[in-house]
Amino acid sequence: MGRTLERVGDTWSLMILRDALQGLTRFDQFEKSLGVAPNILTRRLSALVEDGFLERRPYQQRPVRHEYVPTDLARDFAPVMTALMAFGNRHYAVEGAATQIVEAASGRVVEPVMVDRDTGLSIDDPRFTVAAGPAAGEATRARLAQVAARRPEGELP
Amino acid sequence: MGRTLERVGDTWSLMILRDALQGLTRFDQFEKSLGVAPNILTRRLSALVEDGFLERRPYQQRPVRHEYVPTDLARDFAPVMTALMAFGNRHYAVEGAATQIVEAASGRVVEPVMVDRDTGLSIDDPRFTVAAGPAAGEATRARLAQVAARRPEGELP
Numbered sequence: 001m002g003r004t005l006e007r008v009g010d011t012w013s014l015m016i017l018r019d020a021l022q023g024l025t026r027f028d029q030f031e032k033s034l035g036v037a038p039n040i041l042t043r044r045l046s047a048l049v050e051d052g053f054l055e056r057r058p059y060q061q062r063p064v065r066h067e068y069v070p071t072d073l074a075r076d077f078a079p080v081m082t083a084l085m086a087f088g089n090r091h092y093a094v095e096g097a098a099t100q101i102v103e104a105a106s107g108r109v110v111e112p113v114m115v116d117r118d119t120g121l122s123i124d125d126p127r128f129t130v131a132a133g134p135a136a137g138e139a140t141r142a143r144l145a146q147v148a149a150r151r152p153e154g155e156l157p
Numbered sequence: 158m159g160r161t162l163e164r165v166g167d168t169w170s171l172m173i174l175r176d177a178l179q180g181l182t183r184f185d186q187f188e189k190s191l192g193v194a195p196n197i198l199t200r201r202l203s204a205l206v207e208d209g210f211l212e213r214r215p216y217q218q219r220p221v222r223h224e225y226v227p228t229d230l231a232r233d234f235a236p237v238m239t240a241l242m243a244f245g246n247r248h249y250a251v252e253g254a255a256t257q258i259v260e261a262a263s264g265r266v267v268e269p270v271m272v273d274r275d276t277g278l279s280i281d282d283p284r285f286t287v288a289a290g291p292a293a294g295e296a297t298r299a300r301l302a303q304v305a306a307r308r309p310e311g312e313l314p
Contacts, residue, residue: 001171001172001175001238001241001242001245001256002168002172002245003245003249003250004241004244004245004248004249005168005171005172005241006168009167009168009171010166010167010168011159011162011163011166011167014158014162014166015158015159015162018158019300022287022300022301022303023300023303024300024303029300029303032296033296033300073248076244076247076248077244078281079240079243079244079269079270079271079280080237080240080241080244081158082240082271082280083236083237083239083240083271084158084161084162084237085158086236087161087233087234087236087237088158088159088160088161089290090233091161091230091233092160092161093160093290093292095291095292096290096291096292097290097291097292097293098289098290098292098293098294098297099158099287099288099289099290099293099297099301100287100288100290101280101285101286101287101288102285102286102287102288103273103284103285104284104285104286104288105284107288108275109290110273110274110275110280110285111273111274111275112271112272112273112274112280113236113271113272113273113274114236114239114240114269114270114271114272115269115270115271115272115277116260116267116268116269116270117267117268117269117270118265118267118268120272120277123236123239123258123267123269124235127260127261127262128258128259128260128261128267129258129259129261130179130256130257130258130259131256131257131258131259131261131264132255132256133246133250133253133254133255133256133257133266134252134253134254135250135252135253135254135255136254136255136256137255139189139190140255140256143176143179143180143181143186143190144179144256146179146180146181146186
């Protein structure tokens with residue numbers, strides 16, 4: 001998680017990535033959508049390109065202009081965005097949601113939940129737990145040992 | 158999403174929240190786990206308390222010492238953490254995962270996926286789309302109109 005947050009762990013990067021996944025591609029579109037200062041936007045877009053979340057490619061010659069298109073890596077990040085959007089809608093959208101996921105045909109509002117791919121059980125089912133992986137260092141193992149000792153059932157991750 | 162990120166949209170807050178959800182409660186535990194400077198940790202913990210993610214309560218008298226316990230709001234944020242962890246494990250854990258979700262009884266590694274609560278369909282199924290909610294402003298509607306025009310099927314949110 002630390003390595004992910006090193007790359008996208010700031011508000012602007014996450015907002016740019018959200019907009020990119022929702023179809024914005026051009027500098028002025030991000031600038032207008034987010035109200036972000038141009039120098040910050042330039043820096044964040046470059047970082048997202050460098051980290052493989054956006055592909056920079058020309059959409060016009062003379063003068064050359066570039067657009068920023070989400071990569072497969074960015075698309076694989078969509079569940080994080082969906083979880084953030086759902087959380088925000090549950091807790092901070094006092095006047096109703098600004099954006100939400102719907103079933104296109106019916107307009108039904110979809111409630112996204114996290115489940116185990118194999119069984120379909122909710123990920124906060126008490127039979128699941130967070131555990132040290134093969135690359136866990138000593139600090140991680142010590143932290144997780146405390147989890148095992150203290151965590152009430154169903155509290156994840 | 159913006160309102161959520163105003164509160165927890167920085168790396169330290171997210172890392173503290175992850176540790177808190179995994180069972181750490183004390184200042185020195187967070188400090189050791191994250192290698193974060195004490196002044197930053199103090200500020201971030203206060204902000205998380207103020208925003209309702211952590212409850213600060215005494216666990217010892219003479220001298221009084223406090224611990225930080227995740228609230229229901231923080232627990233409801235767990236899917237964001239789970240999605241971040243899964244993404245990191247898929248892309249940056251070249252040497253294997255440090256932490257992962259497992260089925261406690263069998264040790265089977267769980268792959269968390271985001272689905273529609275009602276139908277169980279993957280949230281990136283092309284029949285779902287992101288749409289303006291009741292409180293969408295003009296900027297959001299304009300942005301989402303572009304999504305509808307440009308988004309390939311199945312790209313979310």
